[in-house]
Structure formats: C-alpha cells, structure tokens
Amino acid sequence: xxxxxxxxxxxxxxxxxxxxxxxxxxxxxxxxxxxxxxxxxxxxxxxxxxxxxxxxxxxxxxxxxxxxxxxxxxxxxxxxxxxxxxxxxxxxxxxxxxxxxxxxxxxxxxxxxxxx
Numbered sequence: 001x002x003x004x005x006x007x008x009x010x011x012x013x014x015x016x017x018x019x020x021x022x023x024x025x026x027x028x029x030x031x032x033x034x035x036x037x038x039x040x041x042x043x044x045x046x047x048x049x050x051x052x053x054x055x056x057x058x059x060x061x062x063x064x065x066x067x068x069x070x071x072x073x074x075x076x077x078x079x080x081x082x083x084x085x086x087x088x089x090x091x092x093x094x095x096x097x098x099x100x101x102x103x104x105x106x107x108x109x110x111x112x113x114x115x116x
Contacts (some may be wrong), residue, residue, distance in 0.1 A: 001064050002106045003071045009068045011102055015079055021095050022083045031087035039088055039096050040076050044069055047104035065107060072103055 002008045022036070032039070048069045052062055076099075077084060088096065 001068045002103075002110050003068055003075070005106070005110070007106050007109075008072075011099070011106065012075060012079070014102075015076070015099060016093060019079070022080060022093055031089060032093060034087065035085050036080060036088050036092065036096070039076070039093060040073065040080070040084075040100070041087070042098040043096055044073055044076075044103065045108040047100045048107075051104055051107045051111065054108070055115065057115070059109060061111070065111075068107070 032041075048065060051065060057065075
C-alpha cells in the first residue's frame with residue numbers, strides 16, 4: 001500500500017534527517033511521563049483509527065492498513081531503537097505527532113487512489 005511507495009521512502013529519509021532531535025536531547029529536564037515507544041504506538045494507532053473511520057473501505061483494505069501500520073511501527077522502532085525507552089521532550093513529542101500525521105496523509109492519499 002504505502003511502505004514501498006516513493007512517498008514513504010521520502011518520509012523515512014525525513015526521519016533520518018531529523019534524527020538529531022532524538023540524539024541531542026540527553027540533558028533536557030522537561031520530559032513526558034510516557035516513553036517514545038508509547039507515544040509512537042499511541043499516535044500511530046490513533047491515526048490509523050482515523051483513516052479507518054474517515055474512509056468507507058472493505059475489510060481487506062482495513063487489514064492491509066493494519067499490516068502497513070505494523071510495518072511502519074517496525075521501521076520507526078528500527079530507526080529510533082536507541083531512544084525508544086526514553087521519555088520524549090516536548091520537541092520530540094511534536095515531531096512524533098507530525099510524523100504520524102504525515103503517515104496518515106500518505107494512507108489517505110493511497111486509499112483515495114484505490115477507491116472508485
């Protein structure tokens with residue numbers, strides 16, 4: 001669906017270009033009570049549920065969306081492995097929300113392409 005698309009490849013490139021947000025936050029005092037992993041999972045789940053609610057799609061497409069979400073989460077966990085269990089700074093929280101929003105946009109666009 002999207003994980004093999006040019007848009008997704010560009011999105012992963014964007015993530016790697018912004019990785020400094022996660023590497024340079026060692027001494028920041030203001031941190032969330034949840035971990036980076038928890039925010040990624042929650043934010044991506046929320047965006048996937050919105051996609052499913054906003055589009056009238058078949059069960060097969062919903063299954064594909066969930067499968068894509070699993071692959072995306074796996075990719076995010078690979079790139080951010082060293083910080084997954086740390087508590088995100090406000091800047092990191094904003095980035096995660098922005099990134100998962102961009103994933104949602106890719107899914108929305110792809111669903112619009114395949115629906116009649």
